[in-house]
Amino acid sequence: MNFDFSADTTAMREQARRFLSDRIAPGTVRRQAESGAPFDAALWSDMARMGWLGAAVPEAFGGAELGYEALCMLAEEIGRTLAPVPFSSSIYLGAEALLLFGTPAQMRRWLPAIADGSVVATLALAEGAGEPAPANIAARFAAGAISGRKLPVFDGGAAGIVVVAARDATGSIGLYLVERGPGVVAHALRTLELGGSAVALDLDGAAAEPLPGATGWPDVMRLLERAAILFAFEQVGGAQAALDMAVAYARERFAFGRPIAAMQAVKHQLADIYVAVELARSNAYHGAWALDSGGGDGAAATARIAATVAYERAATQNIQTHGGIGFTWEADCHLHYRRAKRLSGQIGSARFWRNRLIDILSARNVRGEPDGLQ
Amino acid sequence: MDFSDTAEEAAFRAEARAFLDANAARKAASARGYRSRALDAQAIGESRLWQARKAACGFTGIHWPRRYGGRDGTQMQAIIFAQEEARYDVPVNIFNQSVGMAMPTMMTWGTAEQAGRFARPALFGEELWCQLFSEPGAGSDLAGLRTRAARDGDDWVVNGQKVWTSNAHFAQFGMLVARTDPSLPKHQGMTFFILDMRSPGVEVRQIRQISGTSNFCEVFLSDVRIPDHHRLGAIGQGWAVALTMLANERFVVGEAEGPGAEDILAFAESATLDGQPALQDASVREKIADWYVQEQGLKYTRLRSQTALSRGGVPGPEASIAKLVSATKLQQIAMFGVDLLGQGGAVMEPGTAPLNAWFQEAVLYAPGKRIAGGTDEILRNIIAERVLGMPPDPRADKGIAFNEIPTSAR
Structure with a gap:
């Protein structure tokens, strides 16, 4: 093995x-x-x-x-x-x-x-509230130019090039490269996350060049599925860090004459977080295998759901374990809490990926193990 | 990163498959539904024959030393054989505790004479072993056990009661831990014994569970004499021996069996809810997706742990994770399967309730899965204390002579 x-x-x-x-x-x-x-x-x-x-x-x-x-x-x-x-x-x-x-x-x-880091790229998919879906894309591409409003575009303030999802004259969704320039106006957006440079991107006849390999919504989903696995690893890393913080604090913090880590009300919560993080890590590993091999039906959705749940729970419980100090600006707890929530929605919520997973599972012809394993 | 065997593992897997092909039939495509696994005389007989066949061909006790009939193989080979065996229609295995827990403990703590006497008959299924640990007053707090063993000449005289003993009603021997000195703090005054279950004074009664079936026994011990040469380890060393046995348990205890995410998914595709397939209901989809994600997480956690073994490491706490997650998931899926039947959910008639009343049966046996082999609460303590390094609870009975520890509120 x-x-x-x-x-x-x-x-x-x-x-x-x-x-x-x-x-x-x-x-x-x-x-x-x-x-x-x-x-x-x-x-x-x-x-x-x-x-x-x-x-x-x-x-x-x-x-x-x-x-x-x-x-x-x-x-x-x-x-x-x-x-x-x-x-x-x-x-x-x-x-x-x-x-x-x-x-x-x-x-x-x-x-x-x-x-080489000289250009930052990003994806402009969302147009306000709503999960990733063709119906939620109104931006239009015609005659080499895109018009529409994209938000939030994370890291849009830093990006020299933006991959924009838009529909063409036939209504088909495609992906287009847009450089900073005439017809591109970015408005800084305050988000849950501290820092970064999220923007609302107003495109008004912005010069755009199709990425010709993307010929419809399934291709956009292909991009999101591959990204979902990488997001899952980032979420697992964050979840582990939040868990580590909570455990370290619980061992140091004394109440009623002993470390709060000795209390089952505290340790059982953190044991459950540990389990969630380990399951998420294992699902992410399967995702890594799928990224490399192209196999694994549902691997991306599975990894993404597990990681989203694990990071949110770990970041939430980290603040709870810290008590009042965890609620202050100076403690780093809120950085994980904020990032966890930003990552949760960015390429579709856990709800979105659960739906996708069920679609994938129920479309399979053969039940059981796609990778042939027990 | 892939799912490949090493060259040695692949060679062993081929060998295992050749043995299984020659001796058993492949399972048909997995059938869903409840199957009663009552251990009657015929099932026990078939299990013994299969054990003997495996022993003769070197496919049980795989990681045992050769001198006791094993193969000097690896834990990974034992896992590979179990994976392959699961694809075949073979008799129920009643020898897991004997081969996986009792005898390895015997080899660690016993004399050469003891291991020489007992290992082979256990391996060939001629003698079955059970584990006499839990008591009515000692479950999660196993070290609180009160069964007494008192020295009398060359014998020990044992009085007390054990409970939750699988297979006790047809086992020939038991691994018994008893208290030999109640004036010492509780972890120090125990000693470990080999009990011949046919000894006078041993009475076994089957326990009827809430499902109506009987998978466990209670064992009453009244003036039972055990010769001192059936003591395992030194006097007062009983707790250390018991811990060895429990450490071996993690190789034996797996995930709770029963309807899983794929099963409830298939059921929700065929069941109707509000005039449409249940699987189109948003709340149904969310729940099934989460159970599937948990199951996949357990599966790949298991493969990570096997990889650690395969690379020469030791298994981690994943057995605790597997039981903790799978038992609760089983209970939730069973409850939800019944919910999907609405007003008809309570019906258990095999002909009427879908899948031979699989969900209803599982509702009744699932609570036991969250208790047997370490309760959810104990597993969380293990994870928090041994993995996360959090300190144990302060213990009110620490350093106190066992016979001075409070045992009730009155």
Whole structure:
């Protein structure tokens, strides 16, 4: 049995963890957010230098070609540390959209810049409230230009290039590359998350170039499914960090003459969080396998649901375990709580993915194990 | 990352399949529904024959030393054989406790004579073992057990009562932990014994569970004499021996059996709710999705743990996770299956209730799954204390002589 990260990835994880813990001290994330800068540019360029931004990008397009297993591991470590960088937007969504649907010329033009960190990419899918669905896309593409309003567009304030979902004259949903320029106006949006640079994007005849591989809504879902696995790793990393914080605090904090960690009312809650995080991690691993192999019906939805539930529960219980101090601005608890809630909705809520999972399961011809395992 | 065997594992799997193909029939496509698993004389006889066949061919006691009839194999090989065996229509296995728990404990703590005497008959299914641990007053707090063993010449004389003993009514031997010195703090005054279940003074009664079936016994011990050469480990070492046995339990206890997410999904596709397939109902979809996600999480957690074994590591706490999650999930699915039948949900008539009353039967046996082999609450303590490193509860009975520990509110 070989269902775990390889020795190479594990070694890389040690390096990544050392690097991030050197660079992200308590308070770093809060100070970054309060600075008003859209992201930590120095951290971002160091990540680029280490090949992280091009982890899944082929060398031919300026990537490090470390593979999806490595990218999954990096997503987890970034989630763990709440690194204030547009990794999910630029890599899981932007670079992946180009890799899946771009022409060789488009990939040559943009992937090297994404991999070296000089250009940040993001996805503009949502148009306000509502789950990902064709009916929730009104933006229109015609004659090389897009008009419409997209929000929220996470990391939109930092993005040099935006992959925009829009419908063409026939009503078919496609994905289009839009650069900053005439007809593109970004309004900063306050969101649940501290920091970042979410925007509402007003497109008024903005020049747009189709990603020709994306020929309808199923292709958009293909992008979201692959991204869902990477989001799941980021969520698992965050959930583990929130659990670790809660356990550490419960062991230090004394009440009634003993550590609160000795009380079953506290420890049983955290044991349940541990179980949720482990199940989410295992489902995410299956997702990593599916990303690489293309197999695994429902692997993405399963990983995404488990990770969303685990991170929300861990972040919520972390505040509860901390008591009053966990409710203050200065404690880092709210950073996880905020990020957990932002990640939950970003590419569709748990409710959305549960529905999708049931659709996938009930459409199978053969019941049982898609990977042939007991 | 993939699901591949190593070359050695693949070779062993091929060997296991060849043995199974030659000796058993492949299971038909999995049938859903309740099947009673009453252990009558015929089922026990078939189980013994199958055990003997496996023993003769080296497919049980796989990780036992060769000198006791084992294969000197690995835990991973034992898992691989169990995976393959599950694909075949074979008799119910009543020897898990004997081969997986009792004898490994014997090999750890027993003398060469003891292990030499008992290992082979257990391996070949000639002698069946049961575990005499729990008592009416000692469940989660097992170390609170009160069955007394008093020295009398070359013998020990045992008085007390054990409970929740699987297979006691047809086992030849029991692994017994008893109190030999109540004046010591509770973990220190215990000693471990091999009990011949045919000894005078051993009385076994079957317990009737809420489902009406009987999977467990209570065992009354009245002036039962055990020769001192049937003591396992030193006097006063009983708790350490018992812990060895419980540590082996994690290789034996798996997920709770019964209707799962795929089963309730199939049922919800065929059942009607408010004039449409139940699976179109939003609340039904949400619940089934969550159960499926839990099941997949358990499955891949198990594969991660097998990978650790395969790479030479030791299994972690995943057995605790598996039981904690699967027992509650089973109870929820069973309850929900009954709910989907609405006004007809309470009917248990096999011909009327769907799937041979699978959901109704599971409603009645599921509570036991959350208690047997470690309650949900004890499992959470284990996870919190051993995995997360949280301190144990302060104990009111710590360092106190056993016979001075309070036992009731009065």
